Amino acid sequence: MAVFVYAENINGVYKKAAFEAVSYAKAVAEKTGETVTAISVNPTDSSDLLYKYGAEKVINIKDEGLKNFSAKAYAQAVSEVADGNVLVFPHTTDASSVAPMLAIMKNYSLITNVLEAPESISPFQVKRRAFSGKGFMHAKADTQGVIVTVSQNAFGVKENTVSGTEEVKNLTVTNEDTKVLSHEQSSGKLDLKEAEIVVSAGRGMKGPENWGMIEELANVLGAATACSKPVSDIGWRPHSEHVGQTGKAIAPNLYIAVGISGAIQHLAGVNSSKTIVVINSDAEAPFYKSADYGVVGDAFQIIPELTAKIKALKG
Amino acid sequence: MKILVCISSVPDTTSKINFTADKTAFDKNGIQWVINPLDEFALTKAVKLQESQGAVVTVLNVGEALTEPVIRKALAIGANEGIRINADPKDSFSVAKEIANVAQTGGYDLILCGKESIDYNGGAVPGMVAQLLNQPFVNACVGLEVNGGEVTAVREIDGGKETISVKLPAVIAGQKGMVDEKDLIIPNMRGIMSARTKPLHIQEATGSEVKVHGVSYDSVPARAAVKMVTPDNLDELVRLLHEEAKVF
Numbered sequence: 222m223a224v225f226v227y228a229e230n231i232n233g234v235y236k237k238a239a240f241e242a243v244s245y246a247k248a249v250a251e252k253t254g255e256t257v258t259a260i261s262v263n264p265t266d267s268s269d270l271l272y273k274y275g276a277e278k279v280i281n282i283k284d285e286g287l288k289n290f291s292a293k294a295y296a297q298a299v300s301e302v303a304d305g306n307v308l309v310f311p312h313t314t315d316a317s318s319v320a321p322m323l324a325i326m327k328n329y330s331l332i333t334n335v336l337e338a339p340e341s342i343s344p345f346q347v348k349r350r351a352f353s354g355k356g357f358m359h360a361k362a363d364t365q366g367v368i369v370t371v372s373q374n375a376f377g378v379k380e381n382t383v384s385g386t387e388e389v390k391n392l393t394v395t396n397e398d399t400k401v402l403s404h405e406q407s408s409g410k411l412d413l414k415e416a417e418i419v420v421s422a423g424r425g426m427k428g429p430e431n432w433g434m435i436e437e438l439a440n441v442l443g444a445a446t447a448c449s450k451p452v453s454d455i456g457w458r459p460h461s462e463h464v465g466q467t468g469k470a471i472a473p474n475l476y477i478a479v480g481i482s483g484a485i486q487h488l489a490g491v492n493s494s495k496t497i498v499v500i501n502s503d504a505e506a507p508f509y510k511s512a513d514y515g516v517v518g519d520a521f522q523i524i525p526e527l528t529a530k531i532k533a534l535k536g
Numbered sequence: 537m538k539i540l541v542c543i544s545s546v547p548d549t550t551s552k553i554n555f556t557a558d559k560t561a562f563d564k565n566g567i568q569w570v571i572n573p574l575d576e577f578a579l580t581k582a583v584k585l586q587e588s589q590g591a592v593v594t595v596l597n598v599g600e601a602l603t604e605p606v607i608r609k610a611l612a613i614g615a616n617e618g619i620r621i622n623a624d625p626k627d628s629f630s631v632a633k634e635i636a637n638v639a640q641t642g643g644y645d646l647i648l649c650g651k652e653s654i655d656y657n658g659g660a661v662p663g664m665v666a667q668l669l670n671q672p673f674v675n676a677c678v679g680l681e682v683n684g685g686e687v688t689a690v691r692e693i694d695g696g697k698e699t700i701s702v703k704l705p706a707v708i709a710g711q712k713g714m715v716d717e718k719d720l721i722i723p724n725m726r727g728i729m730s731a732r733t734k735p736l737h738i739q740e741a742t743g744s745e746v747k748v749h750g751v752s753y754d755s756v757p758a759r760a761a762v763k764m765v766t767p768d769n770l771d772e773l774v775r776l777l778h779e780e781a782k783v784f
Contacts (some may be wrong), residue, residue, distance in 0.1 A: 321663030
């Protein structure tokens with residue numbers, strides 16, 4: 222038997238979350254004494270990329286009907302090839318849409334948002350994110366078969382190169398219920414949930430015209446940009462950048478919060494960040510209590526100076 | 537057109553989350569309960585479709601009697617009727633089974649939910665309901681229009697968005713953007729008064745199997761005290777991030 226893992230790609234290119242999911246599957250397989258089989262739909266990337274993280278076998282599903290994403294059709298396709306007791310998915314938007322449907326198809330338990338390698342295999346028990354980052358739950362599956370979705374940036378990407386084999390599986394899955402009308406992928410922009418560094422700003426920036434310096438700092442750091450809820454509510458920044466309890470939950474290595482006071486709802490979405498830097502003109506901002514490093518001062522002076530210093534360090 | 541909106545009753549977003557002394561359950565003491573904020577976007581969208589297309593909106597909650605104020609609030613926002621499935625929700629699967637059971641007998645054209653609840657963050661119920669009903673499923677929906685027997689949905693994808701047409705009946709899980717935050721409906725006195733007389737049906741649960749149990753819970757560990765750096769010493773901040781935190 223094998224531990225199966227869904228290796229998600231976008232337009233054929235593997236996501237970082239796919240490598241993290243394969244790394245997680247490898248950790249599970251080491252506990253169960255099994256091998257890892259990765260499943261991907263219409264990838265163009267080489268399977269070598271998945272062998273690097275521990276996948277001994279890669280099944281590439283080839284199907285024109287799956288050219289466009291449909292949760293139902295993808296669940297059907299994965300269901301046809303995955304037959305292990307443990308199926309690992311990344312907790313990306315698409316994969317976490319497929320996983321619940323697949324759990325019903327296979328009559329497996331589903332544990333989402335998992336953070337660590339399982340505490341036990343039989344029964345399967347694992348720590349997961351709950352209460353929007355304000356707590357953790359140790360969840361136990363009551364069925365032998367289990368599907369987990371791995372919270373992005375939680376387990377990490379771990380190299381573990383093996384020699385693998387590739388199998389191409391030609392399927393014909395029907396997808397008559399949904400039709401893609403348009404698809405917009407922002408090019409050159411880092412995916413917020415996958416980013417190692419995130420620079421985020423709030424109302425303290427005074428207006429959308431001042432975001433240039435935030436983007437410049439992000440650019441120097443190779444970071445994604447984010448914002449607080451009020452900022453996306455007013456329309457200064459798109460909804461997709463809102464991090465917090467009702468926005469995106471993120472867990473980067475470094476989170477820099479500029480002009481964000483740190484309401485409990487905001488903290489919920491970002492307190493899994495490994496290092497938090499808070500820059501605010503208000504010395505009483507509650508965010509400092511949850512930060513690793515803090516600077517009290519005028520962001521309009523601090524950010525350009527900080528950007529220049531980091532730029533100089535990076536040469 | 538019949539729309540079923542599934543709502544969850546969750547702790548208010550400002551709630552501090554505590555667990556019982558033995559850490560085996562969430563401590564509900566002193567908690568204010570609200571409609572799951574992500575469900576509220578779906579509910580508002582349904583009420584807008586009621587206004588524009590004459591849709592009949594049923595709001596459904598799987599919960600014990602203490603969730604009724606939240607269902608009444610949904611009725612005050614504009615839902616036509618409410619259903620409470622009398623059960624203490626245990627996991628995504630058992631909740632999805634109860635919802636699918638109601639949906640199967642109700643003949644709904646559209647089932648709307650929030651993409652996840654802000655308490656247990658499973659994000660699993662909508663997709664499970666769709667599969668149990670063998671209907672198409674759109675997650676993370678940030679825009680929705682109904683055109684006869686199909687909908688045009690805009691869904692968020694990682695790093696972008698996609699517009700798709702979906703045949704009804706379908707299950708759609710929404711989030712902020714499905715309606716704007718400013719368009720969320722705050723019940724007025726007329727809505728609150730009329731909610732009192734709207735039907736709220738209570739049905740016994742079918743007692744579905746539970747597949748995942750919460751064994752224990754932990755709070756988030758506190759961080760070490762913040763290290764403050766003065767704005768005239770940003771070299772020190774860069775040094776700390778580079779040498780101590782090693783983040784770049």
